[in-house]
Amino acid sequence: MASHRNLASGTIPLNSSRIPPDLEPNTIRAGLRTGWLGQTLECVEEVDSTNTQVAAKGRAGAPSGLVMVADRQTAGRGRLQRAWHSPESVNLYFSVLLRPPWQPQKPPPVSLAVGVAIAETIRPRLSHPPALKWPNDLLVQDRKMAGILVEVAATRNRIDHVVLGIGLNVNQESFPPPLDQSAISLRQATGRPTHRGELLAELLNALEPLLETLNQDSHDSMIESWNRYFAWQGQAIRVQTGSGEIRGIALGVNAVGALRIRDERGQEHQLLSGDTFRIADPLPK
Ligand code: BTN
Numbered sequence: 225m226a227s228h229r230n231l232a233s234g235t236i237p238l239n240s241s242r243i244p245p246d247l248e249p250n251t252i253r254a255g256l257r258t259g260w261l262g263q264t265l266e267c268v269e270e271v272d273s274t275n276t277q278v279a280a281k282g283r284a285g286a287p288s289g290l291v292m293v294a295d296r297q298t299a300g301r302g303r304l305q306r307a308w309h310s311p312e313s314v315n316l317y318f319s320v321l322l323r324p325p326w327q328p329q330k331p332p333p334v335s336l337a338v339g340v341a342i343a344e345t346i347r348p349r350l351s352h353p354p355a356l357k358w359p360n361d362l363l364v365q366d367r368k369m370a371g372i373l374v375e376v377a378a379t380r381n382r383i384d385h386v387v388l389g390i391g392l393n394v395n396q397e398s399f400p401p402p403l404d405q406s407a408i409s410l411r412q413a414t415g416r417p418t419h420r421g422e423l424l425a426e427l428l429n430a431l432e433p434l435l436e437t438l439n440q441d442s443h444d445s446m447i448e449s450w451n452r453y454f455a456w457q458g459q460a461i462r463v464q465t466g467s468g469e470i471r472g473i474a475l476g477v478n479a480v481g482a483l484r485i486r487d488e489r490g491q492e493h494q495l496l497s498g499d500t501f502r503i504a505d506p507l508p509k
Contacts, residue, residue: 246420255425260289261432272299274319275389282385288323316392328378332438333481335360335372336450341431343453355455358483367408451476465498
């Protein structure tokens with residue numbers, strides 16, 4: 225396992241001189257209004273991937289609600305084995321450990337809850353509203369500001385732990401090609417820098433109640449919120465799935481988080497995974 229320089233763990237900073245001021249654990253804690261999320265908090269200077277490290281902590285018995293945030297990642301990972309651009313001192317890279325009571329066959333749509341939490345947190349700062357792209361991206365002005373990576377460790381009968389990884393472009397002023405064509409930061413969208421630690425605390429405050437609704441029978445209001453933020457509602461899209469491509473009109477997500485899409489024959493499909501793209505030339509409704 226790759227090592228990481230652990231700057232502050234629990235309440236005891238190990239080497240506070242290296243902690244970037246806006247990721248100080250005490251500042252993050254001061255903003256937290258949560259009961260359990262982030263109450264175990266690790267702020268690290270450099271890590272391969274917060275998801276990799278939090279998964280290791282999950283296997284070693286760390287508590288549900290643990291959050292690790294890194295100033296930079298050397299091997300940040302996205303969905304579909306893509307790399308996640310993780311330069312130092314500018315963005316938020318963090319992972320959350322959960323030990324949920326979900327059945328492995330019927331996990332609730334946790335990445336949608338994370339998307340709603342990010343959207344609700346950044347919305348007051350923006351003049352252009354954020355939009356959610358199914359399943360795991362947050363867009364602003366049609367560019368990606370945040371991505372979510374959910375990794376589940378389960379046997380056939382039981383989920384041991386879940387790692388939620390979130391990358392949020394906060395203060396980056398420019399992106400290298402080809403990301404300059406598709407990414408955006410909060411700073412680029414607002415023209416102002418944002419304190420990363422305060423933003424992280426706000427985000428965790430918004431996320432905790434949404435995660436709690438996932439343990440209840442119904443999380444309809446979270447799904448309604450997600451649909452309100454859905455970037456491509458009513459638009460022509462194509463979805464790349466493991467078994468091929470489906471084209472049609474996007475109808476939003478259903479109660480279990482599946483994407484509803486109506487094809488040109490009028491048949492509705494409900495997809496639980498895939499990669500979505502907008503079609504420039506719309507299909508007839
Ligand atoms: C995606 O859009 O494909 C998901 C990106 C998730 C990136 C975050 S950054 C923090 C955490 N650690 C990782 O290695 N990945 C996630």
